[in-house]
Amino acid sequence: TSSGKMGYALAEAARDRGAQVVLVTGPTNLPDPVGVEIRKIKTAIQMKAAVSDAVQGADLLVAAAAVSDYRPRHEEAKKIKKAGRESLTVELERNPDILAEVNGSFLKVGFAAETEDLIKNATKKLKEKNLVLVAANDVTQPKSGFAVDTNRVTLINASGKIEELPLMTKLEVAHIIYDRIVPLLKAGTEVAHRPQSGTPSVRLMRARVTAGDFGHVGGGIFAYLQEPSRVLDINETMGRVKEILKENGLYTQNISSFCYQL
Ligand code: CTP
Numbered sequence: 001t002s003s004g005k006m007g008y009a010l011a012e013a014a015r016d017r018g019a020q021v022v023l024v025t026g027p028t029n030l031p032d033p034v035g036v037e038i039r040k041i042k043t044a045i046q047m048k049a050a051v052s053d054a055v056q057g058a059d060l061l062v063a064a065a066a067v068s069d070y071r072p073r074h075e076e077a078k079k080i081k082k083a084g085r086e087s088l089t090v091e092l093e094r095n096p097d098i099l100a101e102v103n104g105s106f107l108k109v110g111f112a113a114e115t116e117d118l119i120k121n122a123t124k125k126l127k128e129k130n131l132v133l134v135a136a137n138d139v140t141q142p143k144s145g146f147a148v149d150t151n152r153v154t155l156i157n158a159s160g161k162i163e164e165l166p167l168m169t170k171l172e173v174a175h176i177i178y179d180r181i182v183p184l185l186k187a188g189t190e191v192a193h194r195p196q197s198g199t200p201s202v203r204l205m206r207a208r209v210t211a212g213d214f215g216h217v218g219g220g221i222f223a224y225l226q227e228p229s230r231v232l233d234i235n236e237t238m239g240r241v242k243e244i245l246k247e248n249g250l251y252t253q254n255i256s257s258f259c260y261q262l
Helices: 005-016 044-054 118-128 170-192 234-247 255-261
Strands: 022-025 037-040 060-063 070-072 092-094 107-114 133-138 153-157 162-164 214-217 220-223
Touching: 005 022, 005 170, 022 044, 060 170, 107 118, 107 170, 118 133, 118 153, 133 170, 153 170
Parallel strands: 022 037, 060 107, 107 133
Antiparallel strands: 070 092, 133 153, 153 162, 214 220
């Protein structure tokens, strides 16, 4: 569990930039931010349902909740009496990994709370959860992480670029994250407005990464070329995506079938 401060700061920063924001939150002591739609939940399972619902039509999902990885397998209807018990074993089962399991045509940003091997562990989360950016947090540092207003994070993007940020307020961290993400969101809107008859969808090309940035989504490699000056049609876009992938040694045979599936 965390204080919720980072999540609230992310919601407020996005609101101040004009975004329509849904904040899904567990119990906190923080006041409800104005101008943000708030969905209050208590368990990881409820959070997953609320997040899955909130991402419908969304451009971006940012996950900052320190979700408990396990929950007790059984709930006791009555108080557990201590008489005659010197120790107690509670059986736990895995909670869903919300950020990893909620996918769609939106970008995902996550946090990584680490106590060792910061970059390595955070990069693993970035890849496994299909993120475009991860904010890695060394939670052993006193002014960073849980229950404080400040945070010191290292940003890692899908191309492996590492940016160490100094200690700053959580609101400042939130704004820097959006500074890095907004160009990625803009990159896609150029093509998003161009429905093509006869092709399944051009949504793939919406809101992905800028030229030279690569990541993994839905099990396949994706790439997006930013050409703000004009709208590329689906075939041109696919052609350029393939070229870029080839130039970077990332091209595989199933790229087109993967792209057309989306
Ligand atoms: N997260 C999530 N659902 C979970 C656990 C984590 O959505 N059940 C999200 C967090 O909000 C965060 C990211 O996944 O954005 C990484 O969370 P973290 O607690 O650092 O790591 P885990 O993925 O739980 O891995 P581990 O505990 O093994 O380090």
